[in-house]
Amino acid sequence: MFVDRIRISAQAGDGGRGSVSFRREKFVPKGGPDGGDGGRGGDIVLRVDPHSDNLSSLFYEPIAKAKNGAHGQGKQMHGRSAPHKIVKVPVGTVVYPANQIDQNASEPIADLIQPNEEYILCRGGAGGKGNVHFKSSRNRAPRQYTEGGEGERGNFLLELRTIADGGLVGYPNAGKSTLLRQISAARPKVAPYPFTTLHPIVGVVELDAYRRATIADVPGLIEGAHRDVGLGHDFLRHITRCKILLFVVDTAGSEGRHPIEDLQNLRREIYLFDPRLSQRPWYIIANKMDMLEAAQNFAEMRGRFAEIEAIPVSAATDEGIDRLKVRLGIWLDRGEIDKTVGENTSPRIIIGQDVQPNK
Numbered sequence: 001m002f003v004d005r006i007r008i009s010a011q012a013g014d015g016g017r018g019s020v021s022f023r024r025e026k027f028v029p030k031g032g033p034d035g036g037d038g039g040r041g042g043d044i045v046l047r048v049d050p051h052s053d054n055l056s057s058l059f060y061e062p063i064a065k066a067k068n069g070a071h072g073q074g075k076q077m078h079g080r081s082a083p084h085k086i087v088k089v090p091v092g093t094v095v096y097p098a099n100q101i102d103q104n105a106s107e108p109i110a111d112l113i114q115p116n117e118e119y120i121l122c123r124g125g126a127g128g129k130g131n132v133h134f135k136s137s138r139n140r141a142p143r144q145y146t147e148g149g150e151g152e153r154g155n156f157l158l159e160l161r162t163i164a165d166g167g168l169v170g171y172p173n174a175g176k177s178t179l180l181r182q183i184s185a186a187r188p189k190v191a192p193y194p195f196t197t198l199h200p201i202v203g204v205v206e207l208d209a210y211r212r213a214t215i216a217d218v219p220g221l222i223e224g225a226h227r228d229v230g231l232g233h234d235f236l237r238h239i240t241r242c243k244i245l246l247f248v249v250d251t252a253g254s255e256g257r258h259p260i261e262d263l264q265n266l267r268r269e270i271y272l273f274d275p276r277l278s279q280r281p282w283y284i285i286a287n288k289m290d291m292l293e294a295a296q297n298f299a300e301m302r303g304r305f306a307e308i309e310a311i312p313v314s315a316a317t318d319e320g321i322d323r324l325k326v327r328l329g330i331w332l333d334r335g336e337i338d339k340t341v342g343e344n345t346s347p348r349i350i351i352g353q354d355v356q357p358n359k
Contacts, residue, residue, distance in 0.1 A: 002199035003056040004160040004238070007098050013041025013066040013082045015125035015148025018133075021074030022141070033142055035072055035131040039079035041124030041151040042066030046095070049088040050115035053202075055160055057088065066122075069148060072130045079127055091115060092163040092241065098155030109156070113163060113241075121156065125149030159237065162200045164216035165332050167239030168285075169270070170248035171262055172220030173255055175287040177201075178315040179248060180217045183325060188217055200238040207329040215328075216242065223265040233273045240274065243335030245282040251298050251312070252291035259286070259301050281335045284310035285324065290317050 016038025023031025044064050064087050070079035095110040110119045126149040134142035168176040177188040184203025205213045218235050239245065247266055249259045263284070271278040284305065286298050289312045298312055311327055313320035 002054050003059050004054055004199070005157070005234075006055050006058050006062065007155060007157050008058055008087075009063045009153075009155050010044040010087075010122045011063075011065045011153040012044050012085075012122035012124040012151030013068040014151050015039065015041050015127040016069035016071040016079040017147045018128035018130035018145035019072035019074060019077075019079075020131045020143050020145050023075070030140075032140065033131040033135050034074055034076045035145060036074070036077040037079065037130050037133075038072045038127030038148045039069030039081040040127050041069045041148065042082035043084045043120050043124045044122040044152075045084045045086050046089050046093070046110070046112060046119045046121050047086050048091055048093070048112045048115055048117045050091055052088060052090040054090060054199075055093070055158055058158065064121075066124060066151065068151075069124070069127050072128070072145075076130070076132055081127070082124065084124075087121070089158065090160055092161045094159045094161055095119070095121070096157040096159065098157050122152035122154065125151045161241055162202060162216050162238035163241050164202050164214040164239070165242065165335075166213065166215045166244045166246050166328070167242040168215060168217045168246050168248050169221060169239065169266055171250065171255070171257070171266070174220070174248045174250045174262075175315045176217050176220070176248045179285065179287060179313070180215060182315050182318060182321050183328075184215060186217075200235060205325060205328065207325060209329075211329060213328060213332055215246070221266055221269055223269070233269070236270070236273045236277075240277055242280065244331050245270070245277075245280050246285055247282060248285045248287050249301070250288055251286040251301070252288040252294040253297055254288060254291060259297050260304050263301070263305065281331065282308065283327075283331055284308055286310050286312045287315055290314040290319060 018038050019035035021035040023034045025031055044066055064085055066085035067082040069082050072079045091113060093112045094108045096108050112119060128146040128148040131142045131145050134144040170176050180186050180188055180203045184205045186201055186203030188201045201217045203215050205215055207213055216238055218238055247263060249262055251259050288294055302310060311320060311324050313324055
């Protein structure tokens with residue numbers, strides 16, 4: 001089961017209370033107060049697990065609760081602090097308050113993108129003070145102590161955003177999964193019906209000069225996805241971190257659509273999901289070039305999208321795959337530069353010759 005968004009309840013441990021105690025020892029009259037402090041409550045800590053790729057473990061354990069600290073004891077013995085409650089999450093987990101309505105319109109609490117990174121979600125309460133802290137010349141036998149502090153608690157929304165260098169975007173049956181099989185060791189499901197890919201799959205591509213790149217395959221995107229047609233827009237969050245977007249097009253029009261219309265619809269849906277995402281560098285992978293009418297459609301598409309680089313391939317026959325890997329390394333190098341230059345530019349969508357999408 002793949003889970004990429006889940007609500008959890010977190011409760012850190014309370015601190016132990018301080019102790020009221022007086023020293024009782026032979027030949028030590030009027031030993032005085034010796035009550036120790038309470039131990040600290042355990043924290044709720046999110047730890048990034050590089051071996052996890054979704055939040056399914058929290059589906060079965062949505063409540064994270066740490067233990068309370070131990071109470072103080074006599075002879076100024078400090079209560080034992082409780083251990084931290086470690087909650088493992090995958091790389092790319094974003095944390096929001098549970099009462100947040102629109103995650104796209106606000107800043108998250110935490111964005112965990114580094115392996116083994118830790119974030120304290122809720123802090124445990126401090127231990128209480130024992131009566132040894134209340135002694136004075138006027139108060140020689142204090143019976144005062146303090147209770148331990150309450151641990152922080154709250155409800156949170158955890159959302160996974162896959163980290164990859166490039167994202168494959170296309171209609172169902174455009175050949176994205178077959179293409180990912182050809183360029184990487186990933187083995188996504190391939191079948192002759194739409195929406196075989198129901199969750200993101202990341203493959204590692206070996207490039208030249210001993211370099212590697214990660215490519216994410218997301219479920220098929222269709223026209224009207226912003227109105228929840230098909231699988232909707234939810235899965236597009238997994239390509240928001242990508243440096244470049246790779247639009248995989250059925251160049252042969254085997255599903256009864258023209259590749260130019262497919263590209264326009266795909267670009268429009270990306271813009272409607274997030275205008276900033278449509279600013280990312282993007283390229284065209286013209287798939288199914290081994291089929292009839294593909295050559296003519298490819299020529300028309302190149303004429304319409306003359307400013308966008310397109311690579312003709314056939315994922316089924318391995319045609320053009322080696323060239324695609326070479327260009328992929330070049331595109332990713334460009335993406336690093338374009339991302340830093342375009343961070344502060346205003347949102348704009350490019351469709352063909354800079355044509356705005358139809359309203």
